Amino acid sequence: MTLTITAEPTLIEQDSNGVVRVAKTRITLDTVVTAFLEGCTAEEIAQQYPSLQLSDIYLVIGYYLRHTEEVNTYLAQRQREATQIQQEAEKRFNPIGVRDRLLARRNQSQ
Secondary structure (H helix, E strand, O other): OOOOOOOOOOOEEEOOOOOEEEOOOOOEHHHHHHHHHOOOOHHHHHHHOOOOOHHHHHHHHHHHHHOHHHHHHHHHHHHHHHHHHHHHHHHHOOOOOHHHHHHHHHHHHO
16 A cells, blocks of 8 residues: 655635634634643644644644744734734723623613
8 A cells, every 4th residue: 555645735824804714714823823832732622622623733733833933923913913902992992990880871771
């Protein structure tokens, strides 16, 4: 029997918003890499995200290990964008006292 060696396709793709996802899922590269960096095994990641195939998780982790610098740069950029969005949202909608305001509205309507 002869083993046929073929290149595996890259299972990550960038969506229209620039977010890198595991192909054909809604799971982001950030999610898989962060779980891996926090010490989760591929099997644990598969349990947390059943839409991912175990073999795909290993391919994504392998991609990360081969492209660590680029992926870390991408992750840092995503974190900066998330922080900026959160700050803008907090400027528009002050989170301090939200619970009290909601309770006051509920009490007024009763």
